[in-house]
Amino acid sequence: MMKADKYLKALTKRIENSKVREEIMREYQNHIQDCKEALMEAGMGEEAAEEEAVRQMGDPAEAGQEMNRLYREILDLGMTLWFLGVTLLLLPLRWLIEFDVPLTVLEYIGRAFVIYGLLLSAWEKYNDLGIGYMHARNWTTGMGAMNNSGLILAIGVAFLAHDIPRGVWLTLGLAAVQVLLRSFIQLLNRKRETELLWQIGVSDTAVTYKGKGTFCGRQMKIKTRDDEIQPGIPIIIVAMEGPKPVVEKV
Secondary structure (H helix, E strand, C coil): CCCHHHHHHHHHCCCCCHHHHHHHHHHHHHHHHHHHHHHCCCCHHHHHHHHHHHCCCCHCCCCCHHHHHHHHCCCCCHHHHHHHHHHHHHHHHHHHHHCCCCHHHHHHHHHEEEEEEEEHHHHHHHCCCCCCEEEEEEECCEEEEEECHHHHHHHHHHCCCHHHHHHHHHHHHHHHHHHHHHHHHHEEEEEEEHCCCCCEEEEEEECCCCEEEEECCCEEEEEEECCCCCCCCCEEEEECCCCEEEECCC
């Protein structure tokens, strides 16, 4: 019979949305514990009660797939909505300001901002960064600069939007491109996350907010939220922060 920890791992491995995975795990854990305690009060032994409580939860693969269906997020809209909001603020100013430079120069500047903005958007999503994050932070002074792809793309549109129809079409087009780009990267990240979740490996270096470990014969960069893990310690992947696995001691 399956133990509670194995059941929960089998269930949550099928949930792609990391934002709700821990909450679902806690809920199922509480259900199993409540059922276990009720069975023990009825006279059943602890081990048998746990196995029966787990059995009553049903097949973990089917339960995990159902939870994934309910909570799965495909489209990434957060940064795109931010981009649309900033663009609505910048475009009226752009049409009120007269630039004493050739339109071709504005075109080149705008295109550069758009290309950089899309690359930055992909990088942000790959690293699972929020809308307002600290870029190039100085850890000594605690100072940094707010930066995000939505702002960069909005500036690009402002340079390229020489009239209202052009501005509207550029804004809608870039919004669609950003949604598709970030949603695609989100799917890749979640596929990698569910593949690595609960894998057991070993730490190759000391692990704090950074380090290296080997899983399935492949070395990768890892981190831990707990105290420092020394080299050679068995570890398990419990979550992902961007592309970097978060580990705990087994």
